[in-house]
Amino acid sequence: MQQLAVISGKGGTGKTSVVACFAALAGEKVLVDCDVDAADLHLVLSPTILETHEFRSGHVARIREEDCRFCGECMESCRFDAIGPVGDGFCYQVDPIACEGCRVCVEFCPAQAIDFEERTCGEWFISETSHGPMVHARLGIAAENSGKLVTTIRQAGHEIAENQGRSLLLIDGPPGIGCPVIASITGTDFVLVVAEPTLSSLHDFDRVISLTAHFRIPTAVCVNKWDLNPEITRRIEQAARSRNVSIAGRVRYDPAVTQAQVKRLSTVEYGGQAADDIRKVWERIRARTTGLVQIDSH
Amino acid sequence: MKIIVTSLGPSLDSPMDVRFGRAARFILFDDESQGFQIIENTQNLNAAQGAGLQAAEIVSRAGAECVLTGHCGPKAFKALTAAGIRIYTGVDGTVAEAIDRLRAGQLKQAESADSQGHAF
Amino acid sequence: MKIAIASGKGGTGKTTLAVNLALVVPEAVALLDCDVEEPNCHIFLAPTVDRSEAIGVMVPVVDPDRCLACGSCSHFCQYHAIAGLDTGPLIFPELCHSCGGCVRVCPTGAMSETTREIGLVEEGWAGPVRVIQGRLRITEASSPPLIRAVKKRAPADGMTLIDCPPGTSCPVIAALRGVDFAILVTEPTPFGLHDLRLAVGTVRTLNIAFGVVVNRAQAGNRSIHEYCEAERIPILLEVPDSRQVAEAYSKGLSVLDALPGLRGDLDRLYREIKIRVGPETGSEPRECPAPRQKRSPDQPAGRDSQSQS
Incomplete structure (x- = not known):
């Protein structure tokens, strides 16, 4: 089984929208929303909750x-x-x-x-969506230890994937570089960083790829809304190349992304130019990850 | 010499458990008396965090000199090494087979952790 | 007066609001960047850093000559930061919460504490704004001690603006604790509304007065308004959605120039918050006995320097 995590460094770059598209595009997979602080994936995928577990920590x-x-x-x-x-x-x-x-x-x-x-500290759920099983959580307000909750739901997702013979664990990661992010990416086979062409995102990108380099995880970047600032897009991609991070493509600024969200659809289901871009990003990642040696971590 | 083998079952014929921290149980085998003892690992099996470290504590306190297992994470590896315990990873088959291979000198000592920790 | 700028999710415009509010406030102002995992205020303000201090936390060390390898310390530790081997304890400092328990339970006094660096607090002037920011070391898992260190450096008087980390967990709580008012920034999308609900829950739990700023407001989309009306939450300001603003922001340019009316809006926002907080109610002393000597876990690591970097 392969584990693919999508993270962003900075929040609000469009990471969850990209993950929702991957959910629609990928074959046999299990989805895990590790952004437990501000879990949003369920807003797009409208899951039916099958099991509820109390999270104690x-x-x-x-x-x-x-x-x-x-x-x-x-x-x-x-x-x-x-x-x-x-x-x-x-x-x-x-x-x-x-x-x-x-x-x-x-x-x-x-x-x-x-x-x-x-x-x-909260609850976590095993759900069914139109795109397959999903594990997600709700952390209690002002609760701590989201790193442990992330670990818990990743393990649950891992078990479901093994039991049902699904070949991919698709992880929506949290923002930042701290405990929940580390818990989301350790042991994964591939990380995609969704950046945006802003100076803040460029700065955060640098920090987040230092983290994936530390854990020696193959990493790629895609710049979302790249045409808002082609110059910074180039700088992000330059930084990526110099640090051995591959380029998974660019996604253009498209109001259809927000419109899809309001309709509770993934961008690729709603359509538009950004949808085409995301589809290409996904194809590149598949090409990249199928070349990887399958690492079976217990 | 006392040897710890991670095991799924309670006998020498049991298949090994590839996990270290979350192993179902440990079999503590005494090379001199040829006897063995079962150490259950129920508490660690369900721990969300720190399973590898606590397993290392158990092994260390059992007086074992080496560990035969499938995978060992970085913290457990560091702890076992600090306790002067030799670690052999990537071992499979039954518990008895693993011990035989160790005696025959067919196992190679691990130089670093072979799996990344999940819990941080 | 201390005002926190927070949001449930990232990317709502929290930092942009904090930075531009700092530029508009007509009195002495300190801007605290408590998003120590990804500090970004400096990108827009480019402060000249005149003070940089390493921040450390207390972690235990063992004196092997006095250690009996009894396992008391590892048994006591709630964070699995100590492995109690039969050769003595092995400490994993990155898991330590600096509670000091292991030192106190050790029967032979073999445990003592030392400091371990987790990040930096940097201070500098950007024009009239005093910028104070924390920068967490990469691979460091726990940010609250660094956030507390940043907040300790806020000046006692004048206006302090705090740019919070996103989310609702420990780092946000550390940033929000003790503020007089919180501005929750959101945007009119399903994600924005969902995360606003979480943020409202957080500030209500902490009993902090608050209001909402709607960023990227679109004519016709009233989802945030409906929620706020039902919950009796004041909407303090709406910033219209504009590609110009997005482009100015992406270049690190001043949003105040891209959106001409914004300066006046922020000035009104600031005055409204002042009225809502009232005259110095925030600093009302709490009834409590004289504080006893406390042992603080957040101590400087001793590399206090007046560097020009």
């Missing part, structure tokens, strides 16, 4: 008011500024949003008045 401390002796040891111990006194009473309270679940306060409370509860 880490712990959160909770002080039992009746047992608290107000000594302040917990507040002093907490490195995350998560504990403070409440109201005018003689009790401390943990702010669950700031708490990182380290257990220090629980261990060192002289009154043993602090519970350590498992934290529910």
Whole structure:
């Protein structure tokens, strides 16, 4: 099985729209929306949810008011500024949003008045779409640890693909270069970076390809809305060549992309010039990835 | 010498588990007494994170000198190496076959992790 | 007064708004780029960096002479950052959250802490705007400590604008915590509306006053308006969709020049937020006992330099 991740560095470059097109174009695949912070792929693919799983990760401390002796040891111990006194009473309270679940306060409370509860961080889903199975998630608001959720849903997608004999895992990755992105791309066979011709995107592109180089993953770039600034498009492509990143093509600026989104269709199903461009990008990626040695990572 | 083999089943005839951190169980084989012991890995099997490291802890505390498995990620590799444990990856067949091949000197020691970590 | 500019998803125009608002504000203003994974404000403002400081976090080190290899530290660590081998602990600093627990549970005092660099905070002037930005080291997984370091450098007085990272998880929370007002930037597409809902949930959870700016507004598309009316959320400003703006932005040029009415709009936006926040309500001191001495995890790594780069 091959794993293909689509990432962007900077957000809003059109990554999800491109993934939705690939979903329509690819054969036997499983889709995984790893952009769990701002999951959008389901808005285009309208999935029917088959299974819902609770996502629990880490712990959160909770002080039992009746047992608290107000000594302040917990507040002093907490490195995350998560504990403070409440109201005018003689009790401390943990702010669950700031708490990182380290257990220090629980261990060192002289009154043993602090519970350590498992934290529910969100939900993840196995769904069916008109383009095949999809695994996606909803992270609770202000919840942390999206890297672990990404790992969880990638594993679920991997299992479905193996059980159903599907040859491709198509991953919609999150923006940035941090924990969720690393969790989305480690162990993949190929990464496509969707850039746009802006100075911000050029800057972020450089950082994101440093990351894929670090993990030694073959990488390609496609510049979306390239005609908005042909000069920066050339600079992105130059940067790509100098760093051994291949060029998967260009996609032109086309209002049809937004119109397709409003109609909840992928761009290639809606049609237009950008749709033709994306189709070519997909063909190039297929040509590139079928040449790769199949790496079966357990 | 004590040898750890990742195994799907509870006997020497069982097929090996290719995974290290998420192996179903470990078989701790003692070369001198020819006896073996089963160490279940249930906790790590379901861990979302840190399975490789915790498996390395188990191996280290069991007093094993070498590990025979299929794939080993970078963190587990680093931990096992730090504990002075030799790692043989890419090994398959049954547990007994793997041990025989080690004795016959047919296995080559791994020099680096052969799979990328999933959990970060 | 501290104003955060945030959005559920990236690419809505958050940075553009933050930068141009900073240029329009008629008082001393600091612009904090808390999108430390992809800091971009400097591209538009080109500040002359006059101060650059390495930021570190505390991580444990072991003294092998005192270690009994008892496994207490690895057993305590909630983040799997320590492997308790029979030869002693092996530490994976990139997984450490700097809680200090391992040091405290070690029975022989073999664990101590050292700092590990995770990124840089750079400061500089771009005309009248003080730009303060964080830059996370590549392959570094955790940004909140660096975001907190950037925020610590905000001047006590005057106006502080904070360009937040996208999303709703820990980095955004770190950036939003303690601000007086949040501007949520969105666009009238199904993605935009969906992500606005998430962003609204986040600021409501944190109990922060907020309003919405609609970017790339299209005549006839009222999806964001309908949502905001139903939720009683003020729409503070609408910036029309224009290819000219997109092109100016792509060249790193000032959007204020490409869209002549924008300067006045931003000035009105700024004054409206000031009225909404009210006179210094944000800095009202909280009722709490005198703070005890705290051990902070976010300490400078000691490479504080006055470099001209």
